[in-house]
Amino acid sequence: MFPPFVLEGCAFLLPGVWKWQMRLFIAFVCLAVGAHGQVRYSVPEEMAKGSLVGNIAQDLGLDVKRLKSGRARIFTEDSREYIGLNADKGTLVIKDKIDREELCAQLSPCSLHFQIILENPMELHRIDVEILDINDNAPVFSTKEIDFEIIESSLPGTRYALDSANDPDVELNTLQSYTLSPSDQFTLKTMSNHDGSKYVEMVLQAPLDREKQAEHKLILTAYDGGNPQKSGTVKINVRVLDANDNAPVFTQSVYKAVLPENAVKGTEIVIVTATDQDQGPNAEVTYAFSRRSGSVMDLFKVDPISGEITVSGPLDFEKNKQFQLNLEATDKGGLSDRCKVIIELTDVNDNAPVISVISSFSAIPENSASETVIAMLNIKDIDSGKNGQVKCTVSRDVPFRITSSSSNFYSLVTDQVLDREKVPEYNITITATDEGSPPLSTNATITLKISDVNDNAPFFTRQSFTAHIMENNSPGATIIAVEAKDKDKGNNARVSYFLEESPVNGISPSDYISVNAESGMIVAARSFDYEQIKELTLRVKAQDGGSPPLSSNVSVRIIIQDQNDNAPQILYPVQSSGSIVAEIVPRSADIGYLVTKVVAVDVDSGQNAWLSYKLQKATDRALFEVGTQNGEIRTIRQVTDKDAVKQKLTVIVEDNGQPSRSATVNVNVALTDSFPEVLSEFSDFTHDKEYNENLTFYLVLALAVVSFLFIVSIIAILSVKCYRWKRERMFYKSNGQLPVIPYYPPLYADVGGTGTLQHVYNYDMYRTTDSRKSDLKYSGPCSESIISLDARETQTLPHAQRGVKNFESSDDQVRNRIILTKQTVSLHNTAVAR
DSSP, rough: OHHHHHHHHOOOOOGGGGGHHHHHHHHHHHHHHTTTTTEEEETTTTTTOOEEEEHHHHHOOOOHHHHHHTTEEEESSSSSOEEETTTTTEEEOSSSSSOHHHTTOOOSSSEEEEOOOOOOOEEEEEEEEEOOOOOOOOBBBOOOOEEEEEEETTOOEEEOOOOOOOOOOOGGEEEEEHHHHEEESEEEEEEETTTSOOEEEEESSSOOOOTOOEEEEEEEEEEEOSSSSEEEEHHHHEEEESSSSOHHHHHHSEEEEEEEEEOOTTOOOEOOOEESSSSSGOOOOOEOOOOOGGGGGTTTTEOOTOOEEEEEEEOOOOOOSSSEEEEEEEEESOOOEEEEEEEEOOOOOOOOOOEEEEEOOEEEEEETTOOOOEEEEEEOSOOGGGGGGGGEEEOOTTTTTEEEETTTTTEEOOSSSOOTTTTEEEEEEEEEEEEESSSEEEEEEEEEEEEEOOOOOOOEESSEEEEEESSSSSSSSSEEEEEEOOOGGGGOOOOOEEEEOOOOOTTTGGGGGGEOOTTTTTEEEEETTTTTTTTEEEEEEEEESSOOOOOOEEEEEEEOOOOSSSSOOOSOOOOOTTTEEEOOEEEOOOTTTTEEEEEEEEESOOOGGGGEEEEEEEEOTTTTTEEETOEEEEESSSSOOTTTTTEEEEEEEEEEEOOOEOOOOOOEEEEESOOHHHHHHHHHHHHHHHSSOOOOHHHHHHHHHHHHHHHHHHHHHHHHHHHHHHHHHHHHTTTOOOOOOOOOOOOOOOOGGGSSSSOOOOOOOOOOSTTTTTOOOOOOHHHHHEEEEEEOSSSSOOOOOOOOOOOOSOOOOOOOOOOOOOHHHHHHHHHHHO
């Protein structure tokens, strides 16, 4: 019951403007505080309607007015109300007749539970009414008569099973004892089952004699323990048979069998056997289930003739693991024996595991640590033993695994490093398999998305880039576009391009090119010159937009392609305004005689530097030709006396570019076998060209030189005379066997050092004073003979190169390189004038 102060507080109402605002709050407080009162009553069953149960107002400490003002009412969880409330008197009364056996069957104690609800303020009181049993039911047998046929030879002590009576009352009011009358031939023996229930057997006390009494009529009475005591009876008719004085006997008192729960209908379980020592019809035994077997007779059946017990209904190990059957074997004389059949069911793996996902994540970042929990699972199998033992696995191709946290609870965790760029989403199939045979399994699928983190640097589509650009390009020309990709997504995959500032030939790369940060397009910042720089190697960095950003580099090689923007340059013969260079060709030169070789170079490359040589014009085109590839000038016919001594050739050198460029060179050739003739031919040219110079200075210088040469000539003649005189004496003494004096030519390098010119050879001739016995020694022929007339130098230029070679031919070809200066020519002209 409620404390008085609680009830008073709940009935209290605040005046004024707060009255209605506080009522709702107080009602909830009163309901929460007053919902703990509980009253119990006990009433017997079968009470008349309107009978008093109790004064609820008094027991709860409530005023009758409160019941009325609170509109007290009874609430029951079921629709039927056995107890009613009289609010005017504050009492509980019987509203409907109560039958305890109908209400609770054999359950004890039997109680009614309901609540009394009051309003304003709201209260809730629990009422329990216990229904007491009264002895309103007598024991009842299932049949009115029981018939037995007993052979007269039945021995005392033979037992006959009797049907038990049923009394729905409980405790003392239920069935307590049995009596049998008359009791001179038979007595009763009370037996107990395993569940505590009792049954009786009729035991033969004295031998029967069919001739004295062929039939016995007995009354079996069942008594309960009520007050007043009630009873029930059943008639037993015993007919005495003749001769059958042996009862069947089971070979075993207890039969045991093991049966799988999935045994189909008709499956044989066990065969029971009972033997009867009688013969003929008295030995014929029939088998049947005892009436005490109950509901198991719906699941099994026995063949009355063979005693074979088979399955007749569905079995389930999870509901019943064991069955106990009571069988009777009865012969035609009414003798019987009983046995028990205990059937043990074995579990069959007929239930698959059940997977329940308790909680799970739909997405995790790809840098999640190992052992990160993805989902929590509950898995169970209602089978037993190995059939109920479950193994939980995931597919092998996913980076996850299952761990067991406790019995039937599992966790799905990460097992490897995740990579969104490889697999952005997983459909994780979880398989729960029991250990039955065959095993059963259940699958459940969890979808997990992998969110991106910036764990991938940009990478270029190629390991290096190579581009070609023609020289003399315009600034801003596009060279190449580099491309980098990023496996991440969003800002983590947004790539920007930058040029690394590593100097190229001491100059910053930004002076040569620029890179578009968005597209990666590389453009020229200046015009390139192939002759100054042929190749650029620089590095471009690609950086993503992640935090922190990641980057990578690539090497870009820019090759400058040549244009034909340079004309050929003549290296040989050297063109000089101060001197005239002439090539000497003897008039005895044969066809194909090598006059000289034009050497030219082109600073361009490739086909722009491929040179070809052509004879543009010549004094006599029929006399000379120029090699197209090598620039060699050769004679194409025999030189004759009619050909002019002075020949001038103009050679043009062209490259192979588009369009081609060219250069020209003039080559002077002297056709002569004597030096004065060369001087006379070229003197006018030299004299005329230098006519305006200071003639007096050169005349004085020439006179001094002539005087010096005259003195040197006198000394040379005297030396030669002495040498020849000594050689002649030695020749006569040795009979003409003079030793050969070896000659070692001077060592000179190739002209120009380019390796394109042939070696220059000079001829030296030696003779004795006696023409009758002359020894000749020839040096190798010179491939080029050059006359160089230098207006500024007074000294003879050194020979380009000399070599020694012996010839056996009788024709002598002497080629000398002669330098005629302006002063020498002038001196010669003066001498002639004198």
